[in-house]
Amino acid sequence: MTEPLRPTHLGTMRERNLALVLGGIARHQPVTRARLAELTGLTKTTVAAQVTTLEGLRLVSGALPVREGGRGRPGAPLSLAPGPVAGLGLEVNGHYLAACVLDLTHAVRLRESVACDNRGREPHETVAALAALARRITDRAGDAGLTLVGTAVALPGVLVEDHVNAPNLGWEAVTASALLADALPAQALGIGVDNEANLGALGELWYGAGRGAGSYLYLSGETGIGAGIVVDGELFRGAHGAAGELGHVVVDPDGPACRCGGTGCLEQVAGLDALLRAAGVPDGTGRYELRLTDLTRRLDDRDHDALEAVDAAGRGLAVALVGAVNLLDPDTVVLGGSHARLAPWLIPTIEKAVARGGGRLRGRTPILRASTLGAESAVRGAAGTVLARVLADPLAIAIA
Known part of the structure; x- marks a missing residue:
């Protein structure tokens, strides 16, 4: 049996019912008014009134009627409107x-x-x-x-x-x-x-590699490195909204200075600038996407400096992720941004380290996968x- 939908905490009964009906359409589309009444526990008259309002707001649209069961008039399935x-x-x-x-x-x-x-x-x-x-x-x-x-x-x-x-x-x-x-x-x-x-x-949760993952870490791998934490399908922000600053976890106490004021931060090993510099990819090759393409070409060609740079980045990511995985126990780790492009070279190093760093205690290690949205997450x-x-x-x- 389908779990009934619950209204959000809005000011008036009308607002609550409207959100309840729209949420029902979003989750179960295409869905008829009669089915919405069953899902929400509202009367058919109330559902019909809310649907009329939603149609007036141009948030939902109907399809050709279909017959549900053997009796009564056919119902017109409702879906979210593709505009405006x-x-x-x-x-x-x-x-x-x-x-x-x-x-x-x-x-x-x-x-x-x-x-x-x-x-x-x-x-x-x-x-x-x-x-x-x-x-x-x-x-x-x-x-x-x-x-x-x-x-x-x-x-x-x-x-x-x-x-x-x-x-x-x-x-x-x-x-x-x-x-x-x-x-x-x-x-x-x-x-x-x-x-x-x-x-x-959230982009990966709704549209990409995080769909169906439950609890996962998303790593944004660009010049900086951040982590988005999703727990049971909800974004975790921490007490002050600053959860997920994985890029400033120290992975090399004797490493280079970081813009944050610390030294040896993950960004100084696995951030895009650090990676390109260590791999010997010159600034003169143009925009970052072209430089990243140059790096992947060098990796395909088994260039020594490129392989060493990405291996060091993978080891740095592994140090940071072992602690995060042991603390949060996610189902999945999603590599985003430039790290998604480098996932074929990064993932093997990270997987081995995470498995060694407590995998035996947990009985399993999280799945590592590349973002399906890339730079658009x-x-x-x-x-x-x-x-x-x-x-x-x-x-x-x-x-x-």
Whole structure:
């Protein structure tokens, strides 16, 4: 028997019922009104009234009627509408800016990325470039008949009490939400900001390698390294929202200085900059994606320096992950960002170390797998959080 759906904690009975019905459609689509009444415990009359409201908000759409059972009128199955409602995800990374638009069916409707070096730029310069990207994607969304109801921004840093510390960007205690609110287009659900590893973990949970994984660690492997922690299908943030800073776990006490102020941090061994430098990939080969392609070519060619650099990165990741795995006991570890491209060389080293580092006690080791979304995990997770807010509170949106 199907477990009944539960309403969210909204202000009025109407709001609760509306979210309950929309959630039922999202989970069981295509689904008839009669079936929704069974799933939610609401009367058929109440369900019909909520569906009418949702259709007016253009959040759901119906298909041709189908007959359920042998009697009565055929029911029209309902599904989430593939527009016009959509969410915008934006990402600031050390070496690119990205944008992604998802509609309520979670289909990617638009995407765009801009290669640029954001390290050391003034925060307002980076935000201005991000705003220009947001305006372009907003115009394209309008041309496609989409209405963006909210924006979420992924940032590569620790967010504490509305301040962002992002050493790889040179940001210290930056009030990012105020900068973004001044620069980005106003929308019904406003602008949210979160750590890119957290949003990457949600992107994988909803659309990628984390689906069905239960509890897992997502590693964002770019210039910096963060970890998004998912426990029983829910994102774990820690007491102050700073959980998952795996990149600043010390893996070599005598190692190089880190931008965070420490020495021998994981980022200085397995971060993208450190990897490319150790592998001998010159800056002159161009953008990071081209340099990463150069690195994988060298690995395929069994280049000594490249193999040594990636092996050292794998050992560093293993040191950090052994502690994390022993503490959290995840089902899966997902390698994201540039580490997804390097997974064929990284995973064997990490698997052996994790198995040695307590696998016998646990009786099993987590599955290691590469992200299926690559560099899009965080930006798609960001857009997905906007859609999650729509599902939780449908009346919060305003369609022009």
